Amino acid sequence: MITATGLELRAGTRILLADTTLRLQPGDRVGLVGRNGAGKTTTLRVLAGESLPYAGSVEQSGELGYLPQDPREGDLSVTARDRVLSARGLDVLAAKLEKVQIQMAELADGAARDAAVREYGRIEERFSALGGYAAESEAGRICSNLGLPDRVLAQPMATLSGGQRRRVELARILFAAAEGGAGAGTMLLLDEPTNHLDADSITWLRDYLKNYNGGLVIISHDVDLLDAVVNKVWFLDAVRGELDIYNMNWKRYLDARATDEQRRRRERANAEKKAGALLAQAAKLGAKATKATAAQNMARRAERMMSELDDVRVADKVAHIRFPAPAPCGRTPLTAKNLSKAYGSLEVFAGVDLAIDRGSKVVVLGLNGAGKTTLLRLLFGQQAPDTGEVLPGHGLKLGYFAQEHDTLDPDATVWENTRHAAPDTPAQELRNLLGSFLFRGEQLDQPAGTLSGGEKTRLALAGLVSSSANVLLLDEPTNNLDPASREQVLDALRRFTGAVVLVTHDPGAVTALEPERVILLPDGTEDHWSADYLDLVELA
Structure with a gap:
């Protein structure tokens, strides 16, 4: 159970939530909703004990599973499988069993071997008490349903994309919660859990959460998920700084x-x-x-x-996103030849060639882990290829939107991040730009690391707009956005006259882009775009 009493949350001096009492009990499946920037992520972070409230208290009893929007780093040297198994301590026991098993085979001394056999028995007894090999199989099923096959589970966390690491964290949380039966007293706090999931995984997660017996609070822009899962709604009203509780399903x-x-x-x-x-x-x-x-x-x-009257709710403001005319450039501003990238013995892709012409629109497709994000990082120069080279053409001006907001400095303010992206832009022009992206007043002094996922997306896009880039590298630009803001981004894509290289699971983003070409990873095959590829977007 989670109980919050007299809760007050602030962003700077702006009150997000005032004098609020909340309770989450087993069987409650709550949808936490409200516009971007209302304080949903902050509320979930405080309920999870990750942040302290400005006033009030939060009490937790029982187990808690929290999925933040940004993946937690943890120990990146462990394999994905061990990271999932660590939720029940099985990773350590499995490693000990393997070590003792090797000792039993190598020891020649009878007494030492007998001691190793007894030690193996003690560890295996503990391993079995925690579910043992059946639990490993259960973890494998959860991972498979979340798009994490065995080949990915065998990789070190450091070699995985941000989306894969986030799915590993979701699998870890669900595996921990399933101990002793689904919903065995575990409170789940999930912030945009469908990000980076393909259509089949979203369907599986929807069914899983619909039948979950423990407490659940979920932030999501997926209306179908909310409609299928929640039996309560907490509406965080940014106008009044209050949370309205509706003890009913989504439609009601x-x-x-x-x-x-x-x-x-x-x-x-x-x-x-x-x-x-x-x-x-x-x-x-x-x-x-x-x-x-x-x-x-x-x-x-x-x-x-x-x-004594409540403020009347007005229509939520949305960011007015318009990419300016791109800086002049040559006919082919960006070329790459024979690119390859591997992490240790794992080859991500090899022999990739591409040429991005002025104003061209290209979609990069491939299964999760095929190297789509890695390719964009190589093109931007954030990582170096193992072989091949990226060749800038005349007048190239790159803009990069990272799905994990890697281009933002979390410790710098909203203003400092944007000033860094456009150091030569007059201050008032920059303030006007940030205002069009809904950043005004004291929020300009707010550290980027404290922003919600949707706000970080808007801030990163503001940096792109201010750069006048002529080639945009966009990695999941519609993630974390509310429907109105998403439409603004898609409209900006339709109107942009520069070149775009797009990675996305969002078919609407591809339709808005109207691409001419598609690059299929890991083979690097290039083809003319056709509607036949649209079915692959959600699977990619």
Whole structure:
């Protein structure tokens, strides 16, 4: 169980949540919703004990599984399989069993061998008590359903993409929660769990969470997931700094919230009418000295009437994303020849050639782990290829959007990150740009590391816009965005006249881009784009 009492959350001096009491119990499957920047990620982080509230307290009992938006690094030298098994301590026991097994085979001394046999028995007994080989099989099934085959599980975490590491963390959390049966008292706090999942994995996760018996809070822009899973909704209203609790499923919540908003508007309209009449009467009485006290009382009554009303919710603002005209460049601003990349003995891809012409649109497809993110990093110069070279053409100006927001400095402020991306842009022009991306006032001084996933995406895109790049390398640019902001990004892609190399699981992003070519990894095969490839986007 998780109980929060008198909770107050702030971003700088901006109040996200005030004097709120929450309780999460087994059987509660809660959808935490609200616009980007309302404080959903901050709320989940505080409930998980990862951050402290400005005021109030959070009490936890039982096990807790928390999936943040950004993957946790941990020990990158361990294999993905061991990382998942470590949720129940099975990784250490499995390693000990293997070590003692080798000793038993090598020891010539009978007494020493007998001691090793006894030690093996003790470790195997503990291993069996924790589920043993059946648990390993269970972990394998969870991983497979999340798009993590055996070849990926055998790799060190350091060799995996950010999306793969995040799926490993999700598998680890679900494996831990399944100990003793699904929902054995574990509270799950999941921030955008469907990011980096293909369509089949999303379907499996939806069914898994729908039948989960433990407590669950989920942040997601996947309406189908919320509709199938949640039996409660917490709506975080950025206008009022309050959290409305709806003890109902998703469809009923949508109707109830619409009714609540209509009620607030009616109440405010009626109160404004009455307050206006009081103020008019007060103005008349105030002209007479003998009626001054009565006039002041009427004015105070009107002010009190208005102050007791909830703010009326207005339509959520969205970022106005427009890529400027790209900087002039040659006919082929970016070329790569014979690129290859391996991590240890694992070859990601080899012999990849490409030429990005001015204004061309290219989609990179491949199964998870095929090297799509790695290819963009090589093109941007963030990593060096093992063989081959990246050749900049005349006037090349690269812009890179990293799916894990690697280009942002988490310790620098919103303003400092954008200033770094566009050091020569006049300050007021930069402030206007940030304002169009919904960063204003004190939020300009907020460290980038404290932003939500959607806010980080907007900040990274603001940096791209300010750069006037003529070749954009975009790695999952629509992740973490609410539907309105996503549409703004897709519209900006439609209008951009520079070149784009796009990696995405979002078919809408590909449709907006209207690509001419596709590059298939790991083979590096290049082909003309056709609608037949659209079915591969969600699987890639």
